[in-house]
Amino acid sequence: MKTIISSLAIISLALLSCNHSNSNEKTAAKQESPINVIFMIGDGMGISQITTMFYYKESESQFNHFQEIGFINTSSATNKVTDSAAAGTAFATGQKTFNRGIGLDIDSLPLPSIVSILQQRGYQTGLVSISSVTHATPASFYAQVVDRDMEETIAQQLVSANIDFIAGGGLKFFNKRADGHNLLENLTASRYIIDTLDISPIENKSDKYAYIVADNGLPQKHKGRGDFLKDATKQALTKLSASENGFFLMVEGSYIDWAGHARDEEFLIAEMLDFEDAMAVAIEFTKQNPNTLLIVTGDHETGGVSVGKGNSKDEVKIYFNTDQHTADLVPVFAKGPGSDLFKGFYHNKDIYHKIIEALTE
Template identity: 50%
Template structure:
């Protein structure tokens, strides 16, 4: 059968139209599919440098969870006024993306409030959480929600926490809430703001409420003083709580007493705190592996103690001389203060590759924000 050129063109156009529409229809699910928002878990081992991480390998009974990371970098820690940073300036650099002076909490070098990553993500619909072993008003956790010129303004910091709308927080510091110089009882204000509050134990979270656990007048006890598994249990509770809702979350978890072990030049304390942090790290890594839409970043604000791990000597009873024990090592402290060491950064999950290299501490904020933007 012969057809005219004009009829052929019309027929060909119709076939192309049908074919194009068919292809477009098949592609629609891919075009409209959306990535899940990125969860961020930020773990800070306060005072944890390379030697502290190394202790987990020399004194532990099994391979540390640190070995589960493939993406590793280093950051430089200096504050704007001191080469050796404190925890306040270090955490503020993490939380705001801007370096500042020692003792500053969530403020710039001019003492002006700076929006933190926690506050920014709250504005984008994120759930938020904070877990610490110290008072929840201490420098590291405070730097994520408070804005004061000096870290010792604990009562003002506690007042700002009440107004911060953090969904889940756990730590110590009762005295800054209910034994205040202004006579206020901030625990009553938390309850009025629909918080499930517990000042005795890590009781079960309540869905539909914010949850607050303030469990000691000052800090939670150290591991060698009988703390138990508080850090891993609180972290597990928070993850389960966040999973009850569809919104993404940002959570900061601090292993606070690695730093205190360095200040006290107490090797047993430092080793046990690193081991406890590594145990909690295992909980979080399991979560990240089961939830691909999550980024875990692990680092420290600074190193404490100028720690090194070296040869172990014992006195030979027959000669009275020191003799090296080949199969053992010893923790040595160079000082009881912070040092200027580069600090390791471990990352796992979506966007982890961005944390390789050597960079300033405030860049961690920008890398986390970039990872969130890339996941959108």
Template identity: 45%
Template sequence: MKIKPSLLTILISFAIISTSCVSVQVKDNTVANISSEVKKPKNIILLIGDGMGLSQVSAAIYYKNGKPNFERFGTIGLSKTSSANDLITDSAAGATVFSTGIKTYNGAIGVDIDTIAVPTIVEQLSKRGLSTGIISTSSIQHATPASFYAHVKSRRLYEQITEFAPNSGVNFFAGGGLKFFNKRKDGKDLLAEMRAKGYEVILDELPKTSSEKNELILLAEDGMPKMSEGRGDFLSNVTKLALEKLSKNEKGFFLLVEGSQIDWGGHNNDADYLIEELLDFDKTLGVALDFAKQNGETLVIVTADHETGGFTLSSDGTNYNKIKPTFSTTGHSGTMVPVFAEGPGSALFNGIYESIAVYHKMMELFNR
């Protein structure tokens, strides 16, 4: 791994538990191998605020009562989000970089630019015996969650994406997307197939405790309701439930949590929608950070696939004491997005880097 000079001091002074050999890029462009002991996590929680740029994060400072959980992170980097063929990525290509470590075309789900399937982090870790979970406030077939367990040429192939779920190896699914299991054009009943594969299928409400079986929790036909429509504490509560379940595995776990509708508020140029979803996401960060602090072996990473809406916290005219949220587009923008990290291995996430680096840094930490 190549590390900028500014990170050298951080790396050498970092807390230690296991030995690794690290390549460090020094000032004269020579590479030195330094035998150092770097603390590595047993578990990783990756939280993706879809469409969440720096202005969206800043909204938590101005609109949350109390200190935002974003401020609890000790390491912050910046990610460059362009896809393989476009300066501005979509969520499918933007999530595939996190799940596979490759840049691909907009619309791709777990495939490269030639539409060839690439193994995901979830698939690789499941084969090693680690537990895995996927949570979303959209349908679980939507671009971001789908990119972690499916391989299709287009993000719009929701029924085809769903067919990957029974054999995905994912231990915990939660979100919306029921209709793609049981109201399909091909007439298949994939809920029955999930049960045959050993999943407990839950369709009515979030359970209070986790099951011994793998779980499929689907609480909406498609995307989950907005916060303004009464979704409540689904995201934070289901994250607690997943952590309770996955942390029982002594080999470790990987959990993906997506705050999907930050992006939808941006697309709608609806500041109230965006901010409500952002604050719900921030509350969920608190759940992850509290777990990690108590557990001691968990790395929490928070980032975005891209920014949506060209969102800005403008002044209200010449009144510099009043914020007026504004938008410059109903689409995505090419701005860099933040990467927050806290826990063992967090120092690796300092700096400015391509979005694919998030995957490679996670896998480096898992490859103990």
């Protein structure tokens, strides 16, 4: 009898320890799932734009912080060479669509964006851009219109999108509209704190914030924009991280694309350095908050940029092969829980599915 009891004791101990290790594994697996997502898009940022930061930046490039790297095909449903509307829609909805279309499928039917899906799960959401907040890339995360130029309609849709933190330009689409409405009043009625001048510090983390600080886009970095992108990213993280339910933040370095269109080397380097400054803020945040998945990519390449021979053997020079977007594959950098999902070759639309998978695991 004694033997039987001690055997039982051993078995139940074994079962207990087995259960114990199972629950430990579950806890460990749970910790592997990210709670927060920071998604940074360098508009027009291909591999050569990133390469410039390894030759033209005096300090270490922020891209050195990443181990998990993949490549995306950026083509849209209709064009090998995408525009930012179709590319943004692929990121935000998981479906490729037609060029110029925002938040719609190929048949012009509305698609739910990752912002609205995560809002339903209790996430805080934020969008930061230096172009108009109604411009193609940020608009893809909340709007549904057949053409990206319908920015007054897009502004109307932003008012009802319930996004917790908004920063960028585009004031005229809110307060100088053809219909005479002043949407800033609607934002106030929806309990937004509005700042039309600068990124002032967050005072009450339970308020929603809309910083819409320029009539159209903000100035170019080398023409006096200052630290808007970095400061807005910092304030967004302060505001959004106050919630324990997790958050989704999209940050766009919008003018890397414009520099490619302009075939302007100085413009390009200034915008890349500015994007790096915002990345530094995000990377520092992931160090303090390791349950954050950070993804950095471009929506397409612009300018057919290459870094080639300079005037001497110690110099390189930036060459532009076109003033248009290209079909180049674009790298994806990921860091934090779920980042291994982002390795390999895939399509731009898969980023959406990988984020959802990382959050659901």
